[in-house]
Amino acid sequence: MTSPSHPELTKNQTLVLKALDKAEGPLSAYTILDRLRDDGFRAPLQVYRALGKLQEFGLVHRLESINAFVACCQPHGHRHEMTAFAICRTCGKVDEFSDMAVEERLGEWVRAHRFKPAKTTIEISGDCADCATHEHA
Amino acid sequence: MTSPSHPELTKNQTLVLKALDKAEGPLSAYTILDRLRDDGFRAPLQVYRALGKLQEFGLVHRLESINAFVACCQPHGHRHEMTAFAICRTCGKVDEFSDMAVEERLGEWVRAHRFKPAKTTIEISGDCADCATHEHA
DNA sequence: ATGGCACACGTTATAGCGTTACGCAATCGG
DNA sequence: CCGATTGCGTAACGCTATAACGTGTGCCAT
Secondary structure, three states: OOOOOOOOHHHHHHHHHHHHHHOOOOHHHHHHHHOOOHOOOOOHHHHHHHHHHHHHHOEEEEOOOOOOEEEEOOOOOOOOOOOOOEEOOOOEEEEOOOOHHHHHHHHHHHOOOEEEEEEEEEEEEEOOOOHHHOOOO | OOOOOOOOHHHHHHHHHHHHHHHHOOEHHHHHHHHHHHHOOOOOHHHHHHHHHHHHOEEEEEEOOOEEEEEOOOOOOOOOOEEEEEOOOOOOEEEEEEOOHHHHHHHHHHOOOOEEEEEEEEEEEEEEEHHHHOOOO
């Protein structure tokens, strides 16, 4: 369970987070919209507003390379600054992980260049073990 | 000079690469299209096809987090597998860099999980030294 | 040479992603 | 009570990317 029914979440935010939790893989904003039609969702903005807040709270990640969103799989609070993703382009499965050494090295670059980071994106797209094996390519 | 007038480049590819070379920062596909109207460009697909090939050749990078493209600043041939970008969201400037340790650590994760990577994205967005200083926030 | 293939190109239309702008209602601290 | 903030709903729009069609050109194996 990724959502311990965060007390501060509004109705829309809760619905969006639940949709992402139920989903097997990442969902696009418009897919979320479609899945929440029965709950009264009518416009993209309802989804994007909820997603924005959920990202602020660290409950949802945006996958930039595929324009989609996933519920954060890490226990609430144990959060890393940088999160990396391995995205299977065949089955859509996403693995979330962190690496201290990577954080450290990027942090060094940033300090050396006096760059003030706001968001860091690390995404590896390719084929997961299962898909790479089963493919007869 | 990022473009040593690659012999294999077609006319459209050359035009797109030159547009990116001339630009100060990253350009969106539609901005490129606008800048090449006078050269006969009329449709997005002309731009996207050229960009696709240029990316294959390693002459152009796509910045996933801002849906834009930049000419590769590295000498042709000295190419790294993983390239990282620091993107200033204020002035738009982009710094391209590589880090062996980061490559190594991500490579280890990939091997451990038998994941077959196709493309790796590393992007840090924030404020560059100049913009962070000059801002009175 | 000619038929088949691969590739670049051009055009139209469409799909997919995200935001701007407006107004209304609830909440909260002064 | 009032103003500020925040969330919500709707409509319209703009930006990003691809699908599906057809054309022409060069290559090369038959």
